[in-house]
Amino acid sequence: MTTATTTTTLDSPFSHLLSSNYAASDSDVPCVKAIINSSSNTLRRLNSEIRELEQKRDSVQTCIDVHRALLSPSRRLPVEILSEIFAHCLPRDRNPNCSQSEAPILLGRVCRTWRHVSLSTPSLWASIHIVIPILASRSVLRSVIDARREGVETWLGRSGSLPLSVSVFSEWSSTPLTYGSPDNFPERIRLLLDCIFQRSNRWHTVQFHLNNDCTSILSECWPWGGTKELPLLHTFKMGLSVDAWGSFPNFKSEWLAKAPRLQRLSLRDGDFEWFLTGQSSWAQITHLELQVPNVRLSSIIKGLRQCSHLQSLTVHGLCVREDTLPDSIQTISLPSLRSLSIAGRIGLTDYTNPVDVRNIFAYLDAPALRCLRANINREGRFECIPFIGLLGPGNQIEELDISFQEDLLDDILSLLPNLSIARIRPRWLDNTLLHRLTSSPGPDEPLCPSLTQLYLLGKNTTINDEHLLLDLARSRWNSGILSSSHTTARHGGIARLDVFHVLLNQYEQIPSLRDQLQELRNQGMDIIFAYREEESMDPSSGQVADEDNIDPYITHSRYSDQISNGMIRKHSWWLWD
Template sequence: MLSPFAQRLGTNYCPTDVEVLEIQNLISQALHQLLSLDSAVEKHEEDRKTLSSYIDEHKTLLSPVRRLPLEILSEIFMACLPTDRFCAMSASEAPVLLGHICSSWRALSLAIPQLWASLHVVEPLRYETAAEKVVGQRLDGMKTWLGRSGQCPLSISLHCSSGNHNLTTDDEWAGIVAPPLPPDLFSKELIPFAGRWKHLDLVMYPEGFMALANLTAADVPMLQSISLFLHTSYFGIDDLDSAQSGILEGPSLSGFATWVSGLNRSLPLQWHLLVDLTIEADPWEPGLHDEQALETLSCCPQLQTCKLSLYLSPGTQLRLCPVELRHLHSLELFVDDASESCPSSFLYQLRVPNLRKLVFRGGTLGGSLPPFLSSCKCLDSFDIEGTYIPKFTLRKILRALSPTLRHLTIRDVRGGPVAGVSGSLDNDLLALFTPSDNTQWCCPSLQTLTVTCPHQASDLAIQQFVERRMAMGGSNATPSLKRICFHFYRPMELDLKIGLKPFIGAGLEVDTMYILPQPVSPPESPVLPSMEPVESSIWGLVDTAPSDWS
């Protein structure tokens, strides 16, 4: 825009009074033009937004997911379900979340009964404010959920916390008068669906289980597994009569789990048909004794997977015949040794020729573990954790491992993050995994190695271990390492991810973590527990109305 003052612009020129009026007139004309341009820009911008929205909305119609066949979309929905637990009544995860995307997805999710065939329910704490309302909401939600499952086999988990027991008169502890809610409200609601139970997981008091007492084997034709963990009763009903456990006689029942205190040989289980057995010890009771464990296992010749909590004592009488479990491929033992100096004979009396996976927690069984491992000729995975694993014992254990072993985990937890405590794995033991002219090397088929608390194993020794193992990768009989995981309780000496970079580039996974030892500080004064009600999220999901997730 040409200005009569063009030569004066950008200078220190001072206009006259007449020129001031002329300049003001020029500015006024320019402002008018600017306002016209701004109006045009705003209009163009509005037109642009409208056109852009028009384009985006039409592009949405062409979204590939809209063109997926319902069969494929249904499979995608099923793949969204958790695989390591039962489904929870939560609006933040499948299947409920799927129905919140759009009306068509909601209609499809409600039309797939398999999405609703798994359910985990936690009974609300009954001493909370408005407990009766919360209980009613969760009951309604449970019935609505199961009603959507059609005729599918059901996997149901029902957990009652210890805070729900015997609170109707304990006003001082609860802080309020708990409503007189029956203990079997939730278990009763499961009875109409008993014919479709497939997997049942119950954690409750005997009073809640009594609602299921009249069920018989004919009522649970599809039941394949049941986990029955009954809390100790304050009312004197500490265990159930076998006549009140008819559901344990289900014709399809092959899996059973319970507390040590709940193990009763008079239970009407078909022990000889069990393929999965779990016997856990709660924090207030010891594990199974040697003879009790062996006697139980001898009645289960078809076992394939087993998890036991054991309290092994010295002097166990040797059986006339060892217990042989030819079909067992997975065994987890949680062991509390009564005496290391006079070891138990439990493992000496157990034969598992086809064992593939062994998880071991606790004591070292007074030296009976290495001979047991030597008899496991097909072992593929071994996971050991102990609060005290002497170096000489760990050496024997490593040498006893089968050449078929591919996955090894060692957790020496006695050190922890406390300064001045050393672990059992050192450079010498690490050298057992690589060939030597003088010694036979361990685990030639090793693919993954996980070690926690290797205080005395140096970063350099670990790097050399990997380099030697990977150098043998060309041999068909010796697969290369695929993954190593080391968690140290010491400072880093060298960066393994830099030293092993060529192997990482070739596919090796390297996971390292360094936790510096912390000085031991004197204990603080104890803090008195609060009498305020515990938040419900500790015991399960935050309560929501069924309308929020349905």
């Protein structure tokens, strides 16, 4: 093998001219080219040797890796532990989708061992979210529905005999599915739903959100008459389009007698009053949610009298219309109720007296109440607090979310010494209320001394002096620091206000406040003033904001969206508060 002579920059006869602006003379050109050719040959040889060494290195590394895998702890895990790990891969806040991109199906695509373990672990297949395909062309809908049915049947077949958690969703469609069509789509959907109803004796958590077509089909499958046992049913949620109830004449409460363990019941967006007035016992219900339009108070009262063990109650859609109410108020005792949410219209015979048969609050005795949400639309101007009976001495209410007459907010808050979280949704902010919430050096204690989170969220709220908001924030932050961040009124001090959000329907008036707000934020306070933005195009339009870097002066619309999205997530139909 011939050894080529390698010329380096130090050996080059031109070393003293390198990295300079010298231009080779005609006599130098042949010598320079010879050096380049020689060095190029050497470079090619070295690159070839490097490639060979890299191939050898990769081969050795592969050998090491495949042998090291034989010692991998994950391969030596007992099947029981691997199954438990797989269980933690399932979504925690919803049922898993029938998708290859998430567990449990995804786990079976990793390797043969994982596939065997996942398919033989019933707990991975005991929950499922089913979307009934509606929005597709008729040419493909038939095969999609049939494939979905086969997939659901296979999925549930792997769950063994475990209790099931099932959620079913169908989107609204403007084109109805009709019987007698060549493809008979309603019958295909019925067969899909039948995969679920054949296993009703194993239901634990069941959630339906259905359109008109699927509601009609569902009425043929569901044991509304109480002919099937539901021994494990713990949670039942149903949401229907309003007109869908017209095709659901058999939705009565008799089946509750077949569900002795049912504790959580949610009904939304339908006429269910005959359900409330049925004869079945609701004594085992601990969480009840009724979010429907124009529900009559008499029906609510009759249903609540059967629910003495309620811990959480939501009634939205309360209306004032022709109703047959009792002549006098008979109190409904709810000794375990901790969360109460009422939204709707309340009309009193005398707006100075809350003790009225037309006032839902007047019926309720809830000594253990901790959270109160009230969104009250009024027939007239209140001269009293309709829920005053819940605010008596010794009340333990710690969280309040209220949309109500602004001039009574001061009186309401003065009756809540233990309040730690307040969401107030006023149309306007009263200076007196802000002063009462502000801590001062004098002997007078501010309203709600235990307050740690304050949200002023009226979408049309304006204020003349923004300094009042800043003074409130500073005083409650600093007072809390002086008396310890965890001190409350019950222990002789003022709690530190950690969170203060204000939604303002006005433009920013005092730009210098921005720095002062940022100073509080730097100290650790979560403080946001959300102002209305200019109507003209924002120069940053089209850019995605960094959600982890929230300016204390974000826009009114952006913060409103955050509130809406947050409430949607918090009160998601698929979740329970």
